[in-house]
Amino acid sequence: MSSISKVARSREDKIFDFINFTLLTIFLIAILYPLWFVIIGSISNPDRIFAGDVLFLPKDITFEGFQRIFADGKIWMGYRNTIIYTVLGTTVNITLTLMAAYALSRKDLFGGKVIMLLLVFTMFFSGGLIPTYLVVKQLGLVNTMWAMILPKAVAVWNLIVVKTFFEMTIPKDLLEAAKMDGCTNFNFFRRIVLPLSKPIIAVMVLFYAVGHWNSYFDALIYLNDEGLYPLQLVLRSILVQNEASISMVSDLESYAAQKRIAELIKYGVIIVATLPLLIVYPFIQKYFVKGVMIGGIKG
Template sequence: MKAAFIHKSKVDKLFDLLNYIILTTVMMLVLYPLYFIVIASISDPMQVSLGKVWLWPKGLTIEGYKAVFSNNQLMVGFRNSLFYAVIGTVFSLVLTLPAAYSLSRRDLKGRNIFTFFLVFTMFFSGGLIPSYLLVKDLGMLNTIWSIIIPGSVSVWNIIMSRTFFQSTIPNELLEAAKVDGCSNKRFFISIVIPLTTPLIAVMILFSCVSYWNSYFNAMIYLKEHALFPLQLVLREILVQNTVSFSLIKDQALVDQQQQLAMLVKYAVIIVASAPVLILYPFLQKYFVKGIMIGSIKG
């Protein structure tokens, strides 16, 4: 059966046209800075400085990428960030999902009290100095665990996961499983986890992005450069370049170094953002579904 033809008035057509114009403008405002970084990273820095690079790269060069991939410190930081993101995400899933499922169970005594204390930490924290002393007393200072463990649990993720469990896993399913002799542990592993694929995908995305972009904990807790994540390595390089420029007397050499630093800056943005941009399309459908389910009920 063919869909009925809906006749639009001139006002409706004008309204649609304005919507398309507004949405296209917003899309361009969001996408163009990303596109500019890409073309600037392979353009002559002098052309970029003069404002001649708008739509297409000019004076093609890959010196910035050569400098990035030839810098051992950058590659060590890239490897460390990847390690922190993977291991930290595993820790986050192992801790967040059981906690959220437990809080979603109506038969858990005192679950409102636990929820209150969790939410309380979202508004009030011990502060930087107590956190530093705690990490130090636990012997995690200047170790990989000072990056992974403190950021492994997010109260927001627990609350969102709890809401997902409440709206997705019916109590009747648990009662039917208990009749068949299923324990709580087996029910969670064999039934709950397979039914929460969208939620797990969302948690993976949130955790990976959080660990990948994290630099503050590393700046506070780490001293060895071999443990620095990529974000902290980039900060060190920018600081060093600023200091080195002030020590060079030859203006021509300063200009040359600044141009190379500009290329490196754009190239590093691309290299640092690529893993997250590659990961997101694979999780997008689960991401949308998980967010909507977790936000409607609860």
């Protein structure tokens, strides 16, 4: 069979494969090289970076940037807050999304189509930033950790994907058989639906967790207490406003030395902020494509 397929390949097929492989390789390099440069730049001598000597391998390796990053209290504070927001927020997101999606996937839900229509309506027309801020303020959530969690407790698109997954994966006969055995709706959801939904749960955990981990705009709007700042807002101060970098290099008298170390810190904080997600992703990668494909076939 393999020999027949090899003979059957035409010249046009080989040209197409070559072009396809070339383009994908270029795209891969364009994506991976900036990440690689950040890694080697974080441990290279800044003078060699400014001189253009650092291209593919680090030069004059130094870990001073990471030493100053981990010695700064704001980084650890941001890490702590972000972990809290991510874990607690994702738990709230997953709980509400799964429960709402399962209810909406049931044909016997009274007014289910109307509820779904109202939810989809919010995807196209939102209240806007100022009305949303006023609602959050009236609820007393401003300058609290709940301002980072409750306003975005459910993403409608994720809700639709999970609802579609339930409709395609959970047979009606399974529910009827469970009811005949005296199983309640809640027990059916907890004991049967959830164990069968591991792929889509893993996908939703990834989506929500990444959203919480990378969130900084909500903190910029709703939080005034630096003790509640997430890591990404601390990172923004370092990369954009250069505030934390100045505090980290205040012991250096020379302005030139401060700028050199500040460059190391900028590269280092990017790695520090993204490393946890890069570590977690491989463990749920096997569920990712399967969950998205199953949940996204039917709208």
